[in-house]
Amino acid sequence: MRKKIAAGNWKMNTTVEEGLKLASEVIHMAQDELITDVSVIMAVPFTHLVAVKKLIGSSSNVLLAAQNCHQAASGAFTGEISAEMLKAIGVNCVILGHSERREYYKESFTLLEEKLQAVLQNEMTPIFCCGEKLDVRQSNGQFDLVKEQLAASLFSLSPEDFSKLIIAYEPVWAIGTGVNASDDQAQEMHHFIRKVISQKYGSGIANEVSVLYGGSVKASNAKDLFSCADVDGGLIGGASLDSRGFVDIAKSF
Numbered sequence: 166m167r168k169k170i171a172a173g174n175w176k177m178n179t180t181v182e183e184g185l186k187l188a189s190e191v192i193h194m195a196q197d198e199l200i201t202d203v204s205v206i207m208a209v210p211f212t213h214l215v216a217v218k219k220l221i222g223s224s225s226n227v228l229l230a231a232q233n234c235h236q237a238a239s240g241a242f243t244g245e246i247s248a249e250m251l252k253a254i255g256v257n258c259v260i261l262g263h264s265e266r267r268e269y270y271k272e273s274f275t276l277l278e279e280k281l282q283a284v285l286q287n288e289m290t291p292i293f294c295c296g297e298k299l300d301v302r303q304s305n306g307q308f309d310l311v312k313e314q315l316a317a318s319l320f321s322l323s324p325e326d327f328s329k330l331i332i333a334y335e336p337v338w339a340i341g342t343g344v345n346a347s348d349d350q351a352q353e354m355h356h357f358i359r360k361v362i363s364q365k366y367g368s369g370i371a372n373e374v375s376v377l378y379g380g381s382v383k384a385s386n387a388k389d390l391f392s393c394a395d396v397d398g399g400l401i402g403g404a405s406l407d408s409r410g411f412v413d414i415a416k417s418f
């Protein structure tokens with residue numbers, strides 16, 4: 166059975182004090198209100214990780230994620246954070262390949278491949294993002310591009326490692342715009358992603374990998390998106406900064 170996941174990507178938002186308030190509300194609501202087979206993930210800023218980990222404690226349906234990491238194990242990389250450092254404080258997942266990092270920090274397919282290896286070697290779960298910009302969709306190039314993003318960064322992984330991933334399809338034109346992909350657009354791409362994975366790794370693995378949709382998910386559209394056959398949940402930006410709205414999204418399965 167594929168995991169149902171609501172992952173909040175806080176991006177560069179909240180001070181530690183604000184973040185702890187938000188995280189604590191989410192944790193309590195998740196404990197009280199969520200059915201057991203839904204996992205909530207909070208991808209918080211680096212400065213918050215240790216404190217949020219303490220808050221999560223032994224809560225079984227809430228996981229902690231970082232939003233990035235460096236590919237090297239250690240060394241002279243001023244300002245960077247390694248996967249080993251994240252592992253050591255109990256981080257469970259790391260977002261990689263978010264479109265903002267591809268765009269603003271020029272993260273390449275090869276760099277992401279190296280970061281994936283670092284995260285997997287440290288026994289954390291990569292949340293690998295893919296998705297096209299508006300001009301690519303307008304010229305109907307989204308399928309070729311997403312296939313290339315998957316193949317170039319992920320297909321050197323062994324089947325065993327590949328099966329540990331979470332994938333997030335995030336059309337760039339839907340991120341932070343308030344315009345989400347339609348249910349049909351999301352389902353069509355998620356089905357395609359599963360087909361591409363199946364061609365490389367077989368249908369067993371393709372059917373087990375959780376594929377999340379991201380891009381303007383909110384409580385009002387989550388139910389329809391999550392009811393698509395190949396959509397296993399969401400990667401939620403703006404709407405994850407409101408505890409009530411975020412947990413309502415997590416209750417939309």
Ligand code: PGA
Nearest residue numbers: 340341380381401402403
């Ligand atoms: P959004 O962001 O929900 O604010 O559109 C999604 C994301 O960037 O992961």
